[in-house]
Each structure stands twice: as structure tokens, then as C-alpha cells.
Amino acid sequence: MQQDLNYKHLYYFWVTAKEGGMSHAAARLGMAVQTISAQVRLLEQSLGHALFKPAGRGLALTDAGHAALKVAEQIFQLGEQLHATVRDATEQTGVRLVVGISDGLPKLAVRDLLAPVVNEPKLRLLCHEDDFDNLLADLALHRLDVVLSDRAAPVNPNLRLYSHPLGSSRLCWYAPAEWIDAAREDFPHNLARIPVLLPTAHASVRLRIDQWFERQGVQPRLVGEFEDSALLATFGASGMGVFPASERMRDKLTQGYGLHWFAPCEGVQEHFYAIGTARKVQHPLVQRMLDSH
Numbered sequence: 001m002q003q004d005l006n007y008k009h010l011y012y013f014w015v016t017a018k019e020g021g022m023s024h025a026a027a028r029l030g031m032a033v034q035t036i037s038a039q040v041r042l043l044e045q046s047l048g049h050a051l052f053k054p055a056g057r058g059l060a061l062t063d064a065g066h067a068a069l070k071v072a073e074q075i076f077q078l079g080e081q082l083h084a085t086v087r088d089a090t091e092q093t094g095v096r097l098v099v100g101i102s103d104g105l106p107k108l109a110v111r112d113l114l115a116p117v118v119n120e121p122k123l124r125l126l127c128h129e130d131d132f133d134n135l136l137a138d139l140a141l142h143r144l145d146v147v148l149s150d151r152a153a154p155v156n157p158n159l160r161l162y163s164h165p166l167g168s169s170r171l172c173w174y175a176p177a178e179w180i181d182a183a184r185e186d187f188p189h190n191l192a193r194i195p196v197l198l199p200t201a202h203a204s205v206r207l208r209i210d211q212w213f214e215r216q217g218v219q220p221r222l223v224g225e226f227e228d229s230a231l232l233a234t235f236g237a238s239g240m241g242v243f244p245a246s247e248r249m250r251d252k253l254t255q256g257y258g259l260h261w262f263a264p265c266e267g268v269q270e271h272f273y274a275i276g277t278a279r280k281v282q283h284p285l286v287q288r289m290l291d292s293h
Helices: 007-019 022-029 033-047 063-091 107-114 132-140 177-184 205-216 229-237 247-256 284-292
Strands: 052-055 058-061 096-102 124-130 146-149 162-175 195-199 221-226 243-246 260-276
Touching (some): 007 022, 007 033, 058 063, 096 107, 096 132, 107 146, 132 146, 162 284, 177 260, 195 229, 195 243, 205 260, 229 243
Parallel strands (some): 195 221
Antiparallel strands (some): 146 260
């Protein structure tokens, strides 16, 4: 029968592995080397595997030891957070909002979408960025209050999710100072000659951009693709090339990054959604977001 894990034994093993030997672990813990050694042997017996092997005058981890250390790291790192977590939970008297940020959503737009709620007194805002499908799974398990995304949730009979529109914005073209004159001349055909940066396929708007190029009969001179919109804007501002981005980000891009707006990307829009688990939104801050857009 599998024995219950003795966390004291695991802790002595963890310290020994971190300190590089029994004597160093004993010195750190203020205990006898024999005591540490006995505790580690008990852990090895309960697991059925040796965790250390001789290596010169010291010890080295076995394969089982490396696997055990990885788990022990996670356990004791969480343990170190316990006091702070409990303190925060008991002292927190404000509103907690846990938001999932889809990896396809332009990060420059996230602050704008959350603007209606970020000044809430004593707000505890937790933002998690992940793959769209992973976020929907966490949302269904009620680990998140809402998911912000550039696409609606797909129809899935196993997941009762509801997509609430937060508006849309047309795409426009931006250029750094060194490319602005060339960017304005013979647009959009010049995009076959000057360097172009685009979002990757993680962004749902990428397909619409590609279709726009097809309608224009232009094969862009593509020099870079970026999952993160802020990174794309950073490389664009450095002079790497021109790129399309949301009109609603115009002030941030022109004032914050020193970029120049030079043309609309006609017929292409970027959409924004708040996805929840109920048709009627329960969280007051999520409802405020919806009412403000």
C-alpha cells in the first residue's frame, strides 16, 4: 500500500539537495548529519527509490532525485507564499477581479478595455495571459471572472459560455519617421517594396489582413511577425517597418511610440469581447465594463 507522504522527510531532502550535501543541510538546519541522513533514508524507503548517489566526496541526485526535487520545489515555494496569501485574503476588503487575457488580443488594448474598472477603490486585479482555449477551460471551471479576447467563444455544448461584445475598431497603418514618406507614396502597392510587420495567426485579425492584401493584389514585403502587439509596435518604432494596428490605439502609438498614422486599412476591423459563463453578468465590475463599451 502506498504510504502517505511525510512532508518533514521531504523538507530534509529538499534542503539537502539545495545545499549540496548532508553536512551543509545539517549546518543550515542546526541538526546532526545522522539525523538528516536518517530522515532522507525514510523518504527513499517510502518512495521505493534512491534519491542520492555517491559523487566523489559528495552526493548527486539520481533521476528519481531530480524528479522529487522538481515537485519539492513547487511544494515549498507555495509554502513560502502561504503566510502572505492568508494575510492578503483576510486584509482584502475590496473587490477582486480575475481576468484572462487571450494571447491573440492586442496588449495595447487591454488597459483601454479595463479602463472603466481600474480606478475602483481597493480593486484587486489579477490578469492571466494564456492560449484562448486554455482560458476558456479555466473560465468554465470558474477560475476566472471573465476572459478578454479578440474573438467570440465558439459554440460548444459542453461549455456554456457567453460572448459579450466590447466594440470594434478599424485597422490603420502606422510607420516610424524614417518610413513615413515612402509609406504615403503609392499606398497600398508600396507595401510590396517597403518592410511590413504583422501580427501572427494567434490574432484573429491576421486572417482579415491577409484577405485585405489579396483584395489589393499586393504581396507584402513581410520582415517580421509578432504575437505581442506591444512588441510589434516596439520593433516598428525602432524603424524595422510599417504595420497595421487598431485605430483606438492611435494616441498611444503616435504619442507613446513616436509613430505616424498614414492610412486606413479599409474594410478591416478588430473586434473585442468579454466572455463569461452566464448570459446575465453577475460580477459588478464586468457589468461596468460592458456598460462602458
